[in-house]
Amino acid sequence: MDEGLRSELSKQGVFTTTLQDLYNWSRRNSMWPLNFGLACCAIEMIAASMARFDIARFGAEVFRPSPRQADLMIVAGTVTKKMAPLVVRLYNQMPEPKYVIAMGACAISGGPFKQGYNVLKGIDRYLPVDIHIPGCPPKPEALLHGLIQLQQKVAAQSLTGEDRPRSLREDAPAEFPVPTYGPYDLQPPHNPEVWRPPVVVRDAAG
Amino acid sequence: MESLESICDRLRAALPGVDVQIVPNPAIPAQPSLVVARDQALAVARWLRDDPALRLDYCANVTGVDWPETVFQEKVRVRRVVDGTEREVEETVEHRRPGHLEAVYHLYSMRLGHGPLILRQRTGNRAEDARVTSLTPVWRSAEFQEREAYDLFGIVFTGHPDLRRILMWDEFQDFPMRKDYVEPDDYEYEPTPHDEVLTKARRHYPTGGTSA
Numbered sequence: 001m002d003e004g005l006r007s008e009l010s011k012q013g014v015f016t017t018t019l020q021d022l023y024n025w026s027r028r029n030s031m032w033p034l035n036f037g038l039a040c041c042a043i044e045m046i047a048a049s050m051a052r053f054d055i056a057r058f059g060a061e062v063f064r065p066s067p068r069q070a071d072l073m074i075v076a077g078t079v080t081k082k083m084a085p086l087v088v089r090l091y092n093q094m095p096e097p098k099y100v101i102a103m104g105a106c107a108i109s110g111g112p113f114k115q116g117y118n119v120l121k122g123i124d125r126y127l128p129v130d131i132h133i134p135g136c137p138p139k140p141e142a143l144l145h146g147l148i149q150l151q152q153k154v155a156a157q158s159l160t161g162e163d164r165p166r167s168l169r170e171d172a173p174a175e176f177p178v179p180t181y182g183p184y185d186l187q188p189p190h191n192p193e194v195w196r197p198p199v200v201v202r203d204a205a206g
Numbered sequence: 207m208e209s210l211e212s213i214c215d216r217l218r219a220a221l222p223g224v225d226v227q228i229v230p231n232p233a234i235p236a237q238p239s240l241v242v243a244r245d246q247a248l249a250v251a252r253w254l255r256d257d258p259a260l261r262l263d264y265c266a267n268v269t270g271v272d273w274p275e276t277v278f279q280e281k282v283r284v285r286r287v288v289d290g291t292e293r294e295v296e297e298t299v300e301h302r303r304p305g306h307l308e309a310v311y312h313l314y315s316m317r318l319g320h321g322p323l324i325l326r327q328r329t330g331n332r333a334e335d336a337r338v339t340s341l342t343p344v345w346r347s348a349e350f351q352e353r354e355a356y357d358l359f360g361i362v363f364t365g366h367p368d369l370r371r372i373l374m375w376d377e378f379q380d381f382p383m384r385k386d387y388v389e390p391d392d393y394e395y396e397p398t399p400h401d402e403v404l405t406k407a408r409r410h411y412p413t414g415g416t417s418a
Binding site for chain 1: 382
C-alpha cells in the first residue's frame with residue numbers, strides 16, 4: 001500500500017495495515033524468552049527483567065519455564081560440552097517461529113574458556129544464532145539493545161517470497177541434530193548445516 | 207585445636223599400629239597435614255570424628271593432588287679415594303620419586319568451632335593402583351567431592367557408594383586435571399593469539415610455524 005495514501009487515510013481516522021505488519025507487530029512485542037541461564041550472564045539477564053531495567057517495557061518479561069511456550073532462547077552463559085546437547089534439545093522443543101540470542105563472550109565463542117577441554121566454542125556451532133551480544137557479561141542495557149535489534153529483525157521479515165524466515169520454508173530443517181558425547185568432544189563437533197570453521201587465508205609469512 | 211603432634215600421639219595410643227605421619231608445609235601458610243595409610247583411613251577418620259576433644263564432624267573440602275614421577279638432584283659430600291689419597295668430594299646424587307596421587311580432606315568441627323585439620327591419603331601409583339579409601343561413610347559431604355576427584359584426577363575411592371563422573375560426561379576418557387593430560391588438538395582460528403595459544407596456532411599455520 002502506498003505510504004502517502006496510508007497517511008492520508010489515517011488522518012481521516014481509517015487505520016490500514018497488512019497481515020504481515022500485524023503479525024510481525026504482535027510477535028515482536030510479545031517475545032517470550034525461555035527461562036534458563038547457564039552462568040554469570042544469567043544474573044545480568046535476571047537484572048534486566050527486574051524493576052530497574054524492566055524488560056517488560058519491550059514485551060519480553062514473560063520468562064517461560066517450558067520450551068513449548070517460548071519464542072526466544074537467550075543463551076546466557078558458558079555452554080559446556082556436557083550442556084550443549086541439552087541446549088540443542090531445548091531449542092528443538094520450542095515452537096516455530098523461534099529466535100536465539102547468544103549473550104556474552106562464552107555463548108558466542110567460548111570466551112575465556114575457549115582453549116579449555118570442556119567448553120563449547122560457541123553455541124552457533126549447533127544453533128542458528130540471530131543476535132550476538134558481546135560482553136563479559138553484557139550489561140542489562142546491552143541485552144535490551146540486543147532485544148530491540150531482534151525486534152527490528154522480526155519487523156522486517158516478510159511472510160512470503162524468497163527472503164521469508166526459516167520457519168516458513170518447507171525445505172528448512174525443523175529440528176537440529178542433537179550431538180552425542182564422544183571420548184573427548186561432542187560428535188559431531190559442529191553442525192555443518194549451521195556453521196563451518198572459518199577459512200583463514202594467510203600468506204607465506206604465516 | 208590441639209597440635210598435630212599431640213593428635214598423632216593420641217591417635218597412635220588409641221589405634222595401636224596405625225600409620226600416620228605429619229607432612230610439613232614449606233610454603234608461607236606453613237600448615238602441616240596428616241598423611242594416613244589408605245587401608246587405615248576409615249578407622250582414623252572415625253576416630254577424628256568421634257574423639258571428644260576433636261569432634262571433626264564437618265568435611266568441608268575434598269580435593270586431589272597429582273604428583274608425577276620426578277627426578278631431583280641432591281648434592282652430598284662423600285669420602286672417596288682420589289689419586290691415592292682419601293678426601294671429601296661433593297657429588298650429585300639423582301633421586302627418583304615415583305609418582306602418586308593424593309586425596310586431601312579439610313576437616314572442621316562445627317560443634318567445637320575449630321579446624322581445619324588436613325588429612326591426606328596417598329595412592330600406590332598413578333595407574334592401576336590409584337586407589338584410596340572412601341571417607342563418604344564417615345562424612346556424607348565427601349560423596350560428590352570424591353566423585354569430582356575421581357572425575358578429574360582418576361583417584362578411585364574404594365567403598366564409595368556411587369563412584370561415577372560428576373562434571374564431565376560419562377563417555378569422557380582420561381582425567382583432565384592430571385599434569386600429563388594432553389588436550390585434544392581442536393585448535394580453531396584465533397584472531398589475536400598469544401602465549402600458549404600462539405604456539406598452538408603456529409603449529410596450524412601453513413608454513414608450519416617457521417616464521418612469525
